[in-house]
Amino acid sequence: xxxxxxxxxxxxxxRPVRDRLLALDRRLFESVAARHxxxxxxxxxxxxxxxxxxxxxxxxxAALAATRTPRARRAAARGLASLGxxxxxxxxxxxxxxxxxxxxxxxxPLVRRLKRQPFTTSFPSGHAASAAAFATGVALxxxxxxxxxxxxxxxxxxxxxxxxxxxxxxVLAGAALGAGAALAVRGLVPTRIPAVPPAxxxxxxxxxxxxxxxxxVANTGAGSAERAGxxxxxxxxxxxxxxxxxxxxxxxxxxxxxxxxxxVCGGDGxxxxxxxxxxxxxxxxxxxxGGTLNHFAHDLGVEDVRGLARAVRRGDAVRVDVGRFASRGxxxxxxxxxxxxxxxxxxxxRGRWSHRIGGWPAGVLAALRVLRAxxxxxxxQVRGRPRPLWLLFAGNGTYHRVGLAPxxxxxxxxxxxxxxxxxxxRRPAARLLAAALAxxxxxxxxxxxxxxxxxxxxxxxxxTLLAYxxxxxxxxxxxxxxxxxxxxxxxxxxxxx
Numbered sequence: 001x002x003x004x005x006x007x008x009x010x011x012x013x014x015r016p017v018r019d020r021l022l023a024l025d026r027r028l029f030e031s032v033a034a035r036h037x038x039x040x041x042x043x044x045x046x047x048x049x050x051x052x053x054x055x056x057x058x059x060x061x062a063a064l065a066a067t068r069t070p071r072a073r074r075a076a077a078r079g080l081a082s083l084g085x086x087x088x089x090x091x092x093x094x095x096x097x098x099x100x101x102x103x104x105x106x107x108x109p110l111v112r113r114l115k116r117q118p119f120t121t122s123f124p125s126g127h128a129a130s131a132a133a134f135a136t137g138v139a140l141x142x143x144x145x146x147x148x149x150x151x152x153x154x155x156x157x158x159x160x161x162x163x164x165x166x167x168x169x170x171v172l173a174g175a176a177l178g179a180g181a182a183l184a185v186r187g188l189v190p191t192r193i194p195a196v197p198p199a200x201x202x203x204x205x206x207x208x209x210x211x212x213x214x215x216x217v218a219n220t221g222a223g224s225a226e227r228a229g230x231x232x233x234x235x236x237x238x239x240x241x242x243x244x245x246x247x248x249x250x251x252x253x254x255x256x257x258x259x260x261x262x263x264v265c266g267g268d269g270x271x272x273x274x275x276x277x278x279x280x281x282x283x284x285x286x287x288x289x290g291g292t293l294n295h296f297a298h299d300l301g302v303e304d305v306r307g308l309a310r311a312v313r314r315g316d317a318v319r320v321d322v323g324r325f326a327s328r329g330x331x332x333x334x335x336x337x338x339x340x341x342x343x344x345x346x347x348x349x350r351g352r353w354s355h356r357i358g359g360w361p362a363g364v365l366a367a368l369r370v371l372r373a374x375x376x377x378x379x380x381q382v383r384g385r386p387r388p389l390w391l392l393f394a395g396n397g398t399y400h401r402v403g404l405a406p407x408x409x410x411x412x413x414x415x416x417x418x419x420x421x422x423x424x425x426r427r428p429a430a431r432l433l434a435a436a437l438a439x440x441x442x443x444x445x446x447x448x449x450x451x452x453x454x455x456x457x458x459x460x461x462x463x464t465l466l467a468y469x470x471x472x473x474x475x476x477x478x479x480x481x482x483x484x485x486x487x488x489x490x491x492x493x494x495x496x497x
Contacts, residue, residue, distance in 0.1 A: 033107040048159035057134040075141040082137030086181035108164035125174035128157040132178030207315030211235025215255035216263030221245035234309035256281040267291020272469040284489040307493040319486040320412040323396035327475035334468040341391040391422040416451040
């Protein structure tokens with residue numbers, strides 16, 4: 001007799017979480033396909049096509065840059081950098097890791113479908129990643145512009161589901177990846193929005209309601225003519241003097257003789273000259289960035305005419321430290337940095353090429369030429385001990401860095417020189433790169449960092465170059481670097497309210 005055969009159908013157990021999520025994803029996709037939003041049919045497919053290859057975001061970045069405000073330009077650059085990193089990650093890892101098929105178009109109305117269907121895998125959405133990366137990058141630099149861009153980015157992400165080319169989870173994963181790319185870019189290049197309120201002592205300064213008593217000298221060689229015109233509009237009774245670079249020191253001296261407040265518009269070298277003259281005459285200084293880098297103005301918190309004009313009208317000012325160097329036959333002040341070794345050579349070499357090929361290309365070319373020249377390290381005595389040095393950097397105030405980015409200062413009146421030393425060796429490029437990657441480490445075989453109020457070097461060879469705020473001079477024998485605490489009064493827009 002044959003054994004009994006059990007024909008009972010087993011009760012299915014609970015489905016795995018992955019299957020439930022995929023089912024939910026499909027239901028959401030079909031729900032979007034079944035719904036009709038007024039005005040969406042002609043708009044969202046066009047917006048989706050416009051974002052192909054990042055065209056929409058490049059156009060948006062160009063529009064931001066056209067506003068000619070420093071923050072908008074930085075926001076545009078950060079947005080594009082974030083987009084680039086997100087696209088690279090999607091194309092090299094994302095699409096190749098999860099090979100998910102595109103959704104079936106059956107439930108999607110014909111009017112919504114794209115004329116050219118994408119042929120790559122579905123997960124994650126590259127359009128959503130690019131949109132989120134660009135919008136997040138812009139918002140990290142400028143919350144106001146980020147708020148303006150965010151609805152467009154959200155519409156692009158939605159359009160990918162609406163047109164039937166992605167599941168909702170594809171879009172969510174792409175958006176998360178894009179936002180992460182923007183945060184990663186911020187890790188390498190910090191935003192200028194301060195993480196903590198800067199602690200600087202306030203100072204009394206004249207409140208010039210319409211600018212009367214302010215004499216501002218604008219260096220036309222730094223391309224500051226447009227900003228000078230904006231000063232006239234914002235402070236109609238201020239006197240604005242535009243002059244060529246060679247005439248800047250003389251015009252600043254003349255301006256100091258008749259001004260209640262000395263103003264300057266130009267790069268860091270021009271601002272350095274104005275600061276030295278303001279110190280001699282005991283005048284407060286109004287700084288408007290007009291150069292390429294504008295380290296001092298940006299660390300101070302002055303970005304444009306509007307912020308400076310508000311500070312001048314209200315009399316908002318702070319006292320900041322000034323660095324000073326002195327050697328045989330040479331002395332001066334610095335607001336940002338002072339350095340010996342390889343960097344002064346780079347500054348001089350960059351100056352030879354910048355007027356021909358532009359500032360950034362000239363900097364790259366100068367670095368290559370200096371590092372390949374086979375120069376010997378600087379010989380100097382530090383604290384009585386002879387040291388071969390490739391670089392000695394002294395910052396006016398403590399520089400804070402994140403990742404590989406140049407430093408910035410949160411406090412311009414901390415009383416400290418931020419000294420970084422790269423020791424001599426056979427390979428200057430390797431040691432300089434190691435110092436740049438490591439940041440402000442206290443001690444390492446290649447470099448050292450310390451914060452002091454005064455530094456004295458002896459035994460410096462004749463003809464040694466010293467760079468200060470982008471300018472170069474020669475020093476020899478003894479070189480003393482020191483701080484002048486709170487020596488300069490500078491206008492700065494204070495937080496409102």
